[in-house]
Amino acid sequence: MHMDLFEENKLIIVNLENCEFLLQTLEKKWIEIQNGLECSYIIILNTSIENNVLLNSVQNFFNRNKFIWKINYLVNITNEKKIEIYSFLNHNLSYVNRLSSDIEKYLKNLNPSSYIKQTLNSELNSIREKKFNAPNFIKNENEKLFTSVASSSEEWNLFENKIDVNSYNFFEAVHPAYAYQVLAIYKFLIKNNISTNYFIDIGSGPGTAIQMLLELLNSYSQVDLIEPSPTAYTYLRERFKDNHFVYPFLKGFFDYYPSKTLNLAISIGASHHFNTYFLFQHANKILENGGFLLISDEFISPFKTKIERYENIIKHHLGYIIDLLKLAPQITEIPNNCTDDEIQLIRLSHDVFPKINVLALSGKISDAAILCRKLLSEMSEILENNFNITNSFLAYYRLSFLELQALVAGLDYEVECKTSVENLISMAIENDFEVVRHERLYATSKGSFYNSGTHLICFRKNLFRNN
Numbered sequence: 183m184h185m186d187l188f189e190e191n192k193l194i195i196v197n198l199e200n201c202e203f204l205l206q207t208l209e210k211k212w213i214e215i216q217n218g219l220e221c222s223y224i225i226i227l228n229t230s231i232e233n234n235v236l237l238n239s240v241q242n243f244f245n246r247n248k249f250i251w252k253i254n255y256l257v258n259i260t261n262e263k264k265i266e267i268y269s270f271l272n273h274n275l276s277y278v279n280r281l282s283s284d285i286e287k288y289l290k291n292l293n294p295s296s297y298i299k300q301t302l303n304s305e306l307n308s309i310r311e312k313k314f315n316a317p318n319f320i321k322n323e324n325e326k327l328f329t330s331v332a333s334s335s336e337e338w339n340l341f342e343n344k345i346d347v348n349s350y351n352f353f354e355a356v357h358p359a360y361a362y363q364v365l366a367i368y369k370f371l372i373k374n375n376i377s378t379n380y381f382i383d384i385g386s387g388p389g390t391a392i393q394m395l396l397e398l399l400n401s402y403s404q405v406d407l408i409e410p411s412p413t414a415y416t417y418l419r420e421r422f423k424d425n426h427f428v429y430p431f432l433k434g435f436f437d438y439y440p441s442k443t444l445n446l447a448i449s450i451g452a453s454h455h456f457n458t459y460f461l462f463q464h465a466n467k468i469l470e471n472g473g474f475l476l477i478s479d480e481f482i483s484p485f486k487t488k489i490e491r492y493e494n495i496i497k498h499h500l501g502y503i504i505d506l507l508k509l510a511p512q513i514t515e516i517p518n519n520c521t522d523d524e525i526q527l528i529r530l531s532h533d534v535f536p537k538i539n540v541l542a543l544s545g546k547i548s549d550a551a552i553l554c555r556k557l558l559s560e561m562s563e564i565l566e567n568n569f570n571i572t573n574s575f576l577a578y579y580r581l582s583f584l585e586l587q588a589l590v591a592g593l594d595y596e597v598e599c600k601t602s603v604e605n606l607i608s609m610a611i612e613n614d615f616e617v618v619r620h621e622r623l624y625a626t627s628k629g630s631f632y633n634s635g636t637h638l639i640c641f642r643k644n645l646f647r648n649n
C-alpha cells in the first residue's frame with residue numbers, strides 16, 4: 183500500500199479558478215498554526231490562474247492589514263501545473279526590531295566597510311526587504327584567501343572532516359544571527375565594564391566572528407585564538423597576519439595554558455564541537471576567580487532519547503534554513519548567468535528543505551532524516567570542487583548546504599555534538615560557574631526560552647571566592 187508521508191498536514195487543491203478560495207484556506211491554516219498546529223502544506227494542481235497573479239495575491243493577503251501574521255510562508259513553483267505553498271510559524275518576529283535598534287545604538291560610528299557592520303546591515307535589509315542581500319565582502323573576496331589554504335590532517339574529529347571549512351569561511355556570515363551574537367557579546371562586555379586587554383577565543387575557526395568582535399573593541403593588547411583545525415588555522419594566520427596583538431594557536435583548548443592570569447574567555451559557535459563538560463573544567467583551571475566565560479552557540483531543545491535528539495537537531499537546522507528560504511527569489515527570477523549546477527542547487531533547496539521541515543514537524547523523524555541524507559549526497563555531488571559563486575545571493579544556498587552538513591554530522595554525532603542550553607548551564611554550575619546572563623538571541627523552534635536557537639550565556643567563575 184502506498185503511504186503518503188505528508189498526509190497529516192497536506193491539502194491538495196485541484197483546478198483552482200480564483201484566488202479567493204485559496205486565501206480563505208490560507209487564512210484558516212495560518213490561524214491554526216498561530217494557535218498551535220505545526221505547519222501546513224498546500225499543493226495546487228492544474229490551476230488556470232497565472233503564477234504571478236497567484237503569488238501577488240498571497241503576498242498582498244499576507245501584508246494587507248494592520249496586523250502582522252506570525253507566519254513564514256514559502257511558495258514553490260515546481261512547474262506550470264504544480265505550485266506548493268508551505269506555512270510554518272515565524273519564531274523571530276521581534277528579531278528585526280532588536281537588530282535595527284542595536285545597529286543604530288552600537289554601530290553608528292563604525293567604519294561601514296567593517297565585517298560586522300556590513301553583515302548586520304545586510305541581515306537587516308534582507309529581512310526588511312524580504313530578499314537576499316549578501317554583504318559586499320562575499321562578492322569581492324571569494325578567492326582571496328582560498329588559494330593559500332592547507333589540506334586537512336588525518337585526525338578523525340577535525341572540523342574539516344564534516345564541514346567544508348572554505349565555504350564556512352565565506353558563507354557563515356549570512357547565517358541568521360551569526361554577527362548578532364558577536365554584537366551581543368560586545369554589549370555584555372561594555373555594560374559590565376569588562377577589560378578586554380588580554381583574553382582568549384576558544385575555537386576561532388577561520389576567524390570571521392573574532393574579527394567582527396575585534397572591530398568593535400576599543401582596545402586589546404593580546405588575544406589568543408585557540409583552534410585545532412589546520413585548515414581553519416591557515417585562514418586565521420592569513421586573516422590576522424598584520425595584527426600583532428592577535429596570536430593564533432594550532433591546538434585544542436585542553437592543551438592550551440595562558441601566559442598570564444585570565445579574566446575573560448569567549449567562545450562562539452564552538453562549545454558543541456568538543457567535550458563540552460571538559461570545556462568547563464579546563465576553563466575553571468585557567469580563569470581567575472570572578473573571571474568571565476562567555477559562550478555563544480547553537481543549542482537544540484531538551485531531549486532524552488536518540489530519536490528526540492534527531493528530531494530536535496532536524497527542527498533546529500531547518501529553523502534557520504526556512505527563515506532564509508522565505509527570502510529567496512522564485513526559480514523564474516534567477517539571473518541568466520547562474521550555472522546549471524547552481525540552478526540545480528536552487529531547485530533542490532526549494533523542493534526538498536521545506537518537505538524535510540514538514541516531515542519533522544509532523545513527527546516523521548526517520549523519514550525526515552533519510553531525506554536529509556539523500557539531499558546531502560545530491561548536493562555534495564553538485565558542489566564537488568565547486569567553490570566559487572556567480573552571484574552573491576547564492577551565498578544563502580551555500581549556507582543552507584553548510585547547515586545540512588552540520589545537521590547530518592549532528593545525527594551521526596560526529597564533530598557536531600549539540601546539547602540543550604539547560605544541560606549546558608547545569609554542566610557549568612557543577613564546575614563552579616554561575617550564570618550572570620542568558621539570552622536566546624534567535625529561536626529555531628517554538629516554546630520556551632530554553633528551546634533551540636542561538637543563545638548567549640555569560641558565566642562567572644567562583645564569584646564569591648577570593649583568589
Ligand SMILES: C[S@@+](CC[C@H](N)C(=O)[O-])C[C@H]1O[C@@H](n2cnc3c(N)ncnc32)[C@H](O)[C@@H]1O
Pocket residue numbers: 340341354384385386387388389390391392408409410411414433434435436449450451452455456
Ligand atoms: C563552528 S566553528 C566556529 C568558528 C568560529 N568561532 C565562528 O564563530 O565562526 C567551531 C570550531 O571549533 C573548533 N574546535 C573543535 N574542537 C576544539 C577544541 N578541542 N578546542 C578548541 N576548538 C575546537 C573547530 O575546529 C572549529 O573551528
